[in-house]
Amino acid sequence: MVPVIALVGRPNVGKSTLFNRLTKSRDAIVADVAGLTRDRQYGEAVWQGQPYIVVDTGGLTGDEHGIDTIMAGQSLQAIEEADAVLFLVDARSGRTAGDEMIAEHLRKRDKHVFLIANKLDGADQDSIIGEFAALGLGQPIGIAAAHGRNINPMLQAVLGEGNIETEERDENGEIIERLQVEPIGTKIAVIGRPNVGKSTLVNRMLGEDRVVVFDQAGTTRDSIYIPYERHDKPYTLIDTAGVRRRGKVFEAIEKFSVIKTLQAIQDANVVIFVVDARDGIVEQDLHLLGFVLEAGRALVIAINKWDGMDQSEKEYVKTELQRRLIFTQFADQHFISALHGSGVGLLYKSVDQAFESAMTKIPTKRMTEILEAAVAEHQPPMVNGRRIKMRYAHLGGSNPPIIVIHGNQLDAVPRSYTRYLENVFRKVLKLAGTPIRVEYKSGD
Ligand code: GDP
Ligand code: GDP
Secondary structure (H helix, E strand, O other), X not given: OOOEEEEEOOOOOOHHHHHHHHHHHHHHHHHOOOOOOOXXXXXXXXXXXXXXXXXXXXXXXXXXXXXXXXXXXXXXXXXXXXXXXEEEEEOOOOOOHHHHHHHHHHHHOOOEEEEEEEOHHHOOHHHXXXXXXXXXXXXXXXXXXHHOEOHHHHHHHHXXXXXXXXOOEOOXXXXXXXXXXXXXXXXXXXXXXXXXXXXXXXXXXXXXXXXXXXXXXXXXXXXXEEEEEEOOEEEEEEEOOOOOOOOHHHHOOOOOOHHHHHHHHHHOOEEEEEEEOOOOOOXXXXXXXXXXXXXXXXXXXXXXXXXXXXXXXXXXHHHHHHHHOHHHOOOEEEEOEOOOOEOHHHHHHHHHHHHHHHOOOOOHHHHHHHXXXXXXXXXXXXXXXXXXXXXXEEEEEOOOOEEEEEEEOHHHOOHHHHHXXXXXHHHHOOXXXXXXXXXXXXXX
């Protein structure tokens, strides 16, 4: 399970600076995709090979009128859903009344809270410790987010083995056992904005003939994992929209949860992204798709509520989709009605194909042959009078497939040439429904 850490604190303590620092390694991928802006509040990050999700809760000032006001916000939902809370304070300005109110609130929650004193660069370390320890949340960890100081030891304290637990606990604090029910098969996450028809689609997908649903397996957070078989093939559906089972607190507040969606994306092999044909592609769709791309998951797009649209509306929606979803060209699109069931069976065909493509295994010899043919067809450009040299390729990972190319001066490969190679590999290997990544390992 991908851990979630929430950044909490007064305005100006450095939450977004820390957020950017933790998630920045991923920015390049999204920046490449025209039309996508990053959702400032949620980000995917990696520490020592382990992905995790960072949430910048933004809004807490500590002066909210009564706890109810705070409770109503997304900030609180994020705290509730997080595995660990990083409570940031400003080492330069010292402890404030706002810090104390937030601390009081956090002490009451049953959460792992790490007290982080930011802006260590402008403060005296010894005095900070005493001052902030008085918040009753343990010794502060000093960092300077703006300068990248002490970030790694902080992450070690938070994400290091055994430091936080991602298990779910019941009301008595007992760990809820996750039964592992075989077969797992292709893990499919059905995601999308609220009300696009996810629950209706999940019911359809499971309600189809010849689907055998097993006893419910591990339930984590709000998502429900449903293993089943269809035509003797194993699948697990990750249902982000299903029955609410969690604490009453935010159950009533909001059914849709970004964190849950991000975790489902991380955990899935294939994402079925549901769009409401009547709304077209809106900003929030692009944000969510951005996360799917960042995670490199295989993707199938379901344009739902296709029933009851007249011909001219259909034409219009199709044109709009071509325009706005240009960056997901690798993904199949299906026009469906989850309500009536039309087009739903065909989704499986795309899901299976995307899964196979995403998990493909190709020997180095074959990869290198493809590379050589591609280079012979269209040479990489000259850099400083020397030609970029590509020697061999191997498959460095799956879901998404990572094509690792070895050679010289590869730092200088232009983006357009990388795209060319991507397309060649995609075509020759018949990879459909999955993004591909190209990485370079330069010998000089
Ligand atoms: P947020 O409101 O909590 O998200 O705070 P920001 O991340 O916007 O930071 C507020 C201000 O503090 C900005 O001017 C940052 O440049 C500054 N800041 C953030 N981290 C540090 C740090 O480590 N040292 C110093 N000196 N300033 C910092
Ligand atoms: P979720 O929030 O994404 O899980 O969306 P729901 O499955 O709860 O559906 C939201 C609303 O859209 C409900 O009223 C559904 O009956 C309706 N709906 C779902 N799929 C379709 C469809 O294919 N066609 C039409 N006309 N309505 C649909």
